[in-house]
Amino acid sequence: MLVVDSVSKRFGGLMAVDGASLTVTPGSIIGLIGPNGAGKTTLFSMISGFIAPTDGGIRFEGADITAEEPHRRAARGIGRTFQIVQPFAGLTVCENIAVGAYLRHAKRADAIARARAVAQRVGLGPELDRPAGGLTVAGRKRLELARALATEPKLLLLDEVLAGLNPSEIRDIIPVIRGIRDEGVTILMIEHVMQAVMTLCEHVHVLAQGRMIAEGPPAAVCADARVIEAYLGHGAAARLAAEGAAHG
Amino acid sequence: MTVRDLIPVLVLVGLAALLPLVVTASPVLNFLVFMLIVALGAQGWNILGGFGGQFSFGHAAFFGTGAYATAILQLRWGVNAWAGLAAAVAAGGAVGWAIGFLSFRSGLRGSYFALVTLAFAEVFRILANAAPLTGGAAGLLIGLDVRPANLQFADRAVFYWLVLGFVAAVLVLTRWIQRSRFGAQLVAVRENEDAAKALGVDSLRVKLRAIALSGAVTALAGGLYAQYFLYIDANIAYGGWISVELLLAPIIGGVGTVFGPVVGALTLHGLGEVAKQFAGRIPGIDLIVFGTVLVLAVAFARGGILGLLERLRDRGVGMLPPSAKSRTAKEVPNAGR
Amino acid sequence: MYSPQIILEAMLNGLMTGAVYALIALGLTLIYGVLHIINFAHGALLTCAMFAVWVAWAWLGIDPYAVIPLLVPLMFALGYGLQRFVIGPASHGDDGNILLVTLGLSIVLENVLLATFQSDTRTLDTDYSFQVVALGPLLLSFPRLIGLAVAVVVTGLLWLVLNRTDTGKAIRAVAREKLGANLVGIDVPHIYAVTFGLGCACLAVAACLLMPTFYVNPRIGGAFVLVAFTVVVLGGMGSIPGALLGGLFIGVVESLCGLFLGDSLGQLGIFLIFIAVLLVRPTGLFGAKA
Numbered sequence: 033m034l035v036v037d038s039v040s041k042r043f044g045g046l047m048a049v050d051g052a053s054l055t056v057t058p059g060s061i062i063g064l065i066g067p068n069g070a071g072k073t074t075l076f077s078m079i080s081g082f083i084a085p086t087d088g089g090i091r092f093e094g095a096d097i098t099a100e101e102p103h104r105r106a107a108r109g110i111g112r113t114f115q116i117v118q119p120f121a122g123l124t125v126c127e128n129i130a131v132g133a134y135l136r137h138a139k140r141a142d143a144i145a146r147a148r149a150v151a152q153r154v155g156l157g158p159e160l161d162r163p164a165g166g167l168t169v170a171g172r173k174r175l176e177l178a179r180a181l182a183t184e185p186k187l188l189l190l191d192e193v194l195a196g197l198n199p200s201e202i203r204d205i206i207p208v209i210r211g212i213r214d215e216g217v218t219i220l221m222i223e224h225v226m227q228a229v230m231t232l233c234e235h236v237h238v239l240a241q242g243r244m245i246a247e248g249p250p251a252a253v254c255a256d257a258r259v260i261e262a263y264l265g266h267g268a269a270a271r272l273a274a275e276g277a278a279h280g
Numbered sequence: 281m282t283v284r285d286l287i288p289v290l291v292l293v294g295l296a297a298l299l300p301l302v303v304t305a306s307p308v309l310n311f312l313v314f315m316l317i318v319a320l321g322a323q324g325w326n327i328l329g330g331f332g333g334q335f336s337f338g339h340a341a342f343f344g345t346g347a348y349a350t351a352i353l354q355l356r357w358g359v360n361a362w363a364g365l366a367a368a369v370a371a372g373g374a375v376g377w378a379i380g381f382l383s384f385r386s387g388l389r390g391s392y393f394a395l396v397t398l399a400f401a402e403v404f405r406i407l408a409n410a411a412p413l414t415g416g417a418a419g420l421l422i423g424l425d426v427r428p429a430n431l432q433f434a435d436r437a438v439f440y441w442l443v444l445g446f447v448a449a450v451l452v453l454t455r456w457i458q459r460s461r462f463g464a465q466l467v468a469v470r471e472n473e474d475a476a477k478a479l480g481v482d483s484l485r486v487k488l489r490a491i492a493l494s495g496a497v498t499a500l501a502g503g504l505y506a507q508y509f510l511y512i513d514a515n516i517a518y519g520g521w522i523s524v525e526l527l528l529a530p531i532i533g534g535v536g537t538v539f540g541p542v543v544g545a546l547t548l549h550g551l552g553e554v555a556k557q558f559a560g561r562i563p564g565i566d567l568i569v570f571g572t573v574l575v576l577a578v579a580f581a582r583g584g585i586l587g588l589l590e591r592l593r594d595r596g597v598g599m600l601p602p603s604a605k606s607r608t609a610k611e612v613p614n615a616g617r
Numbered sequence: 618m619y620s621p622q623i624i625l626e627a628m629l630n631g632l633m634t635g636a637v638y639a640l641i642a643l644g645l646t647l648i649y650g651v652l653h654i655i656n657f658a659h660g661a662l663l664t665c666a667m668f669a670v671w672v673a674w675a676w677l678g679i680d681p682y683a684v685i686p687l688l689v690p691l692m693f694a695l696g697y698g699l700q701r702f703v704i705g706p707a708s709h710g711d712d713g714n715i716l717l718v719t720l721g722l723s724i725v726l727e728n729v730l731l732a733t734f735q736s737d738t739r740t741l742d743t744d745y746s747f748q749v750v751a752l753g754p755l756l757l758s759f760p761r762l763i764g765l766a767v768a769v770v771v772t773g774l775l776w777l778v779l780n781r782t783d784t785g786k787a788i789r790a791v792a793r794e795k796l797g798a799n800l801v802g803i804d805v806p807h808i809y810a811v812t813f814g815l816g817c818a819c820l821a822v823a824a825c826l827l828m829p830t831f832y833v834n835p836r837i838g839g840a841f842v843l844v845a846f847t848v849v850v851l852g853g854m855g856s857i858p859g860a861l862l863g864g865l866f867i868g869v870v871e872s873l874c875g876l877f878l879g880d881s882l883g884q885l886g887i888f889l890i891f892i893a894v895l896l897v898r899p900t901g902l903f904g905a906k907a
Contacts, residue, residue, distance in 0.1 A: 106480030121470035131468040134461040135480035184479055344646045390712055391655040395846055396895045403888045410882050564728030571724030578717045579707035
């Protein structure tokens with residue numbers, strides 16, 4: 033449903049993303065991993081329309097959306113969360129989510145009802161009438177998720193929704209994400225918490241220094257020498273293999 | 281919107297409508313009409329500045345456009361005053377849309393937006409002060425011809441009721457905005473534009489609608505001003521004073537609330553009058569009070585008078601659930617958007 | 618048709634007016650560059666300084682130029698105090714609030730002056746107010762020539778202060794990175810107040826240069842502050858060379874517009890430039906921050 037065709041983004045002299053390609057098939061959970069500064073969030077911003085690519089094209093359900101504005105992409109069914117959470121701090125949780133719900137429900141009563149349902153879904157039910165500014169980190173992450181979900185997306189881009197959460201909070205939210213997929217929403221997620229990537233994703237793409245260096249099932253990708261070197265430095269794969277052999 | 285939603289508006293307006301039965305002195309009525317006109321213009325400012333978070337320092341551009349449109353149409357082309365007033369509203373909306381189109385498309389916000397609106401108002405003032413169409417520096421005098429068809433009334437109270445009616449209508453409009461999709465999107469853009477875009481909000485379109493609506497309401501105030509005082513010139517209609525008044529009232533009263541601009545206009549002009557009574561003939565004493573109140577409001581009362589009252593009530597009446605919660609809980613599903 | 622001589626004279630006159638604009642804009646741009654705020658009270662503060670010059674001359678008999686060494690520290694202290702004790706605490710560090718607080722301050726200052734001095738327009742005529750200097754076929758006003766020279770010198774001095782003194786380095790550090798400056802032990806609120814004070818000190822000099830040929834009334838600041846905003850936006854918010862060049866440029870534009878369009882429309886050119894620059898290139902024509 034989403035085809036990213038060798039897009040590049042140049043910031044001055046820096047090639048943040050360099051000819052990256054990616055295909056997302058409906059109904060899957062795809063992971064996008066890579067070391068810090070690899071260009072993952074930049075790639076997300078290009079898919080959701082906040083940054084225009086210097087080169088390359090993006091297609092969604094067959095339509096070329098490379099030059100389309102963010103709100104038009106949201107209307108097509110691409111929802112996103114932000115790595116740095118962006119709540120509407122002056123509004124209540126319910127009002128925050130309702131802004132997303134208004135995309136498909138023009139009437140206030142419908143939008144509010146939808147917002148309440150989504151809030152229950154991600155475990156924000158008890159917080160509905162609290163100001164969004166007063167939420168905990170975990171609460172804000174859930175709010176990001178809830179707002180994006182309220183737009184009823186076909187494709188959901190999750191940018192590190194697990195970062196900053198403690199292990200028990202992560203354990204709580206993983207089934208929520210899987211449940212969203214089971215309801216028919218395709219998910220593309222950036223994630224550093226490898227344990228979550230291993231359990232959730234069927235397919236993983238690895239971005240390093242702006243280039244796609246590997247893809248495949250999570251287990252295979254993690255064993256890939258290029259991936260290990262990208263994370264741990266040159267020669268790391270050989271060293272690990274040697275150590276493994278010595279201990280084995 | 282249900283009738284229940286409108287009860288506060290109805291009560292307030294009903295009480296205010298009784299005033300001319302009690303006070304009949306012309307200076308008092310003049311004062312009240314002027315205050316209501318400021319309140320109406322400030323309600324316009326509040327749609328863009330309060331709900332949309334785009335602080336305009338040049339709402340005189342709309343006020344003046346409304347005033348001149350009303351006057352010029354009557355004087356130069358013999359258009360009926362009521363039709364002229366309607367045209368003034370349209371002109372204000374159009375000028376708002378145009379200024380918004382230019383500035384929002386260039387991505388201006390915050391201080392830059394404040395400055396550019398100020399500059400637009402100044403350009404209009406200089407042009408109106410020079411152009412023959414607007415009567416140049418001499419201004420425009422609308423001839424006295426007291427007939428209801430001319431939007432001129434023998435009894436000042438009638439004009440008072442008329443302006444009050446418009447203020448009430450805009451209160452209802454504002455209340456509608458607050459509970460509509462448009463309002464939710466507007467507030468979302470104010471709070472975080474990028475997040476709003478990601479949720480499918482066409483932020484440019486939302487802001488343009490807000491500034492057009494804002495300009496139209498403020499232009500209505502300008503048109504009424506011209507029609508009541510029957511004289512305008514560039515320094516009155518496009519003057520910096522009106523830009524300041526229209527922004528002060530909502531900020532003092534409670535920015536982004538339905539009643540804020542009205543409460544603010546009432547408070548400011550009330551205080552100004554009191555200061556004048558005490559200080560006698562010292563020029564500018566009311567403005568000294570305005571400026572001081574503005575600084576104090578920003579320093580100690582974010583959310584203005586209404587914000588203060590709410591905080592006091594929340595603190596005082598601990599046993600009742602905080603107002604916000606009870607309000608959302610009671611919300612009746614509304615049929616008509 | 619206008620003869621080249623008239624146009625040249627208008628341009629030179631514009632340059633001289635522009636120098637004073639530059640000086641006013643210098644204060645504004647310095648405050649913007651460091652505090653990242655738009656100081657709406659700038660015009661009212663200028664009016665205060667101009668009244669101070671008038672009072673010194675009319676009541677105490679001090680020559681406007683002799684007032685400079687007295688008024689500069691006085692205005693510095695006023696600016697320092699306002700930022701430290703009023704604007705800073707009242708605005709809670711929010712941009713919109715600062716705009717409103719400085720707006721409120723300007724209303725108060727303007728009207729206190731109005732209450733004190735009434736709305737009359739006042740001038741002071743020194744012996745040299747109407748003295749002219751012949752430059753070839755051109756006649757130039759002597760006090761305005763002084764104004765041009767002093768404005769250039771003050772710009773240079775300010776540049777030296779910012780680049781050669783410890784305080785100047787601290788100011789630039791705060792402008793670049795507030796948090797980092799705080800971490801290495803710079804007292805940020807103090808530096809903010811010093812910057813605001815320096816901005817006001819520029820106004821003191823501008824007032825002394827203006828008064829021999831100009832007039833003052835409580836509302837005069839408004840006319841200057843919009844021009845100063847234009848200069849600052851044109852020169853690039855926060856850029857000191859930009860303020861000087863922008864000021865001179867705007868002076869010439871105003872003078873030529875006045876010549877061709879008449880006095881009432883003279884300022885129109887300024888605001889149209891202002892709007893155009895804001896819409897097309899808000900970082901200013903002379904590049905971003907210096």
